[in-house]
Amino acid sequence: MSKDASKSRRDFFSWVVAAGGSAIATLLTVPGLAYVLDPLLRGAGQKGRWIRVADLGSVSREHPVAVPVIGEQVDAWTKASAVRLGTVWLRVVGENQVSAWNAECPHLGCKVSFESEKDCFTCRCHDSTFALDGAVQDGPAPRGLDSLETRVQNGQIEVQFIRFRTQIKERVQIG
């Protein structure tokens, strides 16, 4: 066999290995990437919806009250009807008027509590504090507590339950 023929034979074999190897890699990578990136392709979760959270009578004008938000949840393949989705702080601010804040701290999402001695909301994770109207007072929180739309129907408080992205100044809805 001449040297040239031997070289082109070797080149052809190398080409077969390279092409075949790429084909196998592609066959695995493309569906694999699609599979891994599925949560991104799927888009965000559930949109905001009105959820009944409390009796108007059970909420006070003096200090905020925390109530659980219970509603339907779709979680991967599971759909459950009465799941605790989160907490809202409620306070009566006028005749049939209630203010509501999502209890998730806009800093990193810890649950915000109320300190009655100081009359302010605090997040115990990183010591952010918020005034009674939700405005940020101190600490690393980038914005005030996220207020939620409310309405009162037949003596029942309903909240438009929405979650927001943390860590940023703007209020950007998740979902």
Next chain:
Amino acid sequence: MLNRFAEWLDDRTGYRAALARTLDEEIAGGARFMYVFGNALLVIFLCQLVTGLLLMSTYTPSITGAWSSVYYIQHQVTGGWFVRGLHAHGAQMMIIVMGMHLLQVAVYGAYKQPREVNWWLGLALLGLMQAWALTGNPLPWDEQGYWASKIETSIMGSVPVIGTALQQLVVGGSDHGQITLTHFYVMHVAVLPLAFTLLIGGHVMLFRRHGPTPPHDADLTKRSRYWPAQAALDTAFAVIVLLIIAIWTAAVGGAPLTAPVDPAIDYPARPVWYFLFLYKLRILLPPSLEQVATLVLPGIAGGFLFALPFLDHKARQSTRQRLPWLVPIFAGGLGIGLLTWVALRDDSKDAHFQKASKQADERARRSVQLAANGIPPSGPLDMLAHDPWSRGPILYAEQCATCHVLNGEGEYNGPVQTGFASRAWLDGLLHDPDDPRYFGRTNIHDMKAMDDKLSADERKAVIEFVFAQGAEPGDPPHDTELASRGEPVFRDKCMDCHVFKGEGADTFDGPDFTGYGSLAWIAKQIADPKAIYGDSNEMTAFAEDLSETDIRLLSIYVRQQRFAAPETGPLPKLPPKKAKASQKSAEKADRDDE
């Protein structure tokens, strides 16, 4: 730039020398197509690891979550069906290529000294591969996987002396349940992959030590290196194998997922196809020899393969001289192929099996359809337990079919339910209430045929009127005008015997037609038939035996018959009618037994 980086890297790692050592392996006698199987197996093995890790990122090994998560992979996750299909068919392809590898090694006599240990490692890998497939198959906790694994662990339990303990260890108790699934999962995703990797490492290491075995008549002066000729052959074959796996996957749309398993439902269980031959052998042998198929023959085959390097030990014999050792292997392979073919052929001709398979397919289809709306946290069985089209047929078969035929199933002891309360069914009732498909085989014989007593118009109107009694919201509209013309006809011609809205027959003579065929009426008929048929009732009251939910689901299922065509054509030969007294006492005896 790239070159300089390569220099730098080589200086630190010495990768070029390592690569050269890997690829520069000498192949005595030159590259051969027959050497491709081992590396193809390595490539499939790597694909199994990749696809397996992907599946693990979604799969949930719990008996309420397993089916649901596999459903989610198969029907929701982007590319999920393809990844799952590659994994399922890759495993089967691995078994096929392992068979080819074993045959090649046997034909070339590559198990002879000094390669005995590597032959045994290969056999061990073959055994591990089967365990790997057997533990993967039940992971979806669907009907197919559950029943196959149930049978396999039972076979394991029949091993002498240690069987019972072994089965209990694997199953994690006395019965299939959560621990069983977790055990299968851990075996499948941790223990077996680790063991497999170690054995493959040893297998490849020993292969590198001894090199491939050329055929006895090969020209050993011809020498070549692994790179590039053998590498190209290996790659080409691996690509072909993976393409087959991919096309197989695309053709069947992933991998099959049968319905979530309900151990109380009949399922035509069969082992996976590569064990069908043992299944068929077991059936062909008399029952007393069952263990010959499940344990003795596999044991003999394994023992023979293990001992082969000692049995066939003379160096450099021609293939012809080695035939006595090769014939059993090929005969075994042929036997496996033949038995598999017979098993598949017999099943395809078995009407019973085909019907049961069709019903199982229908359960699977319905399960997937329901799952699209979300599965309750209590799991897919609970989802099916609240679906009239899943639960209804099961309840009907268990509770109703002993007396009422529906869609050709059941016995003719009471009115046939196929097309029940449809216009055509009512028309047939008016024509001959004593027909065996209506009340002919009951003790109710008071109603006369109405053919002479109603004009054609009256008949149509009264049928529409009775049909309308069963209407529910969401039904296709009926002819309200015709129905309203039917009411006076009904009052005039039927209410001497029948009751409607509290009026009609003074003494109880025939059933109450208020809401006849509606959900509430059917539910009442099931729960307390005496309330509708009075003393002439022969039907069992189910109020105590069935929950309210089940009665509601059954009613929805039966009521759907108003939109179906009633049974026609010749009746099958019926057994003599049971006398009322004897039937009642038989029922009573049954209950006393319980």
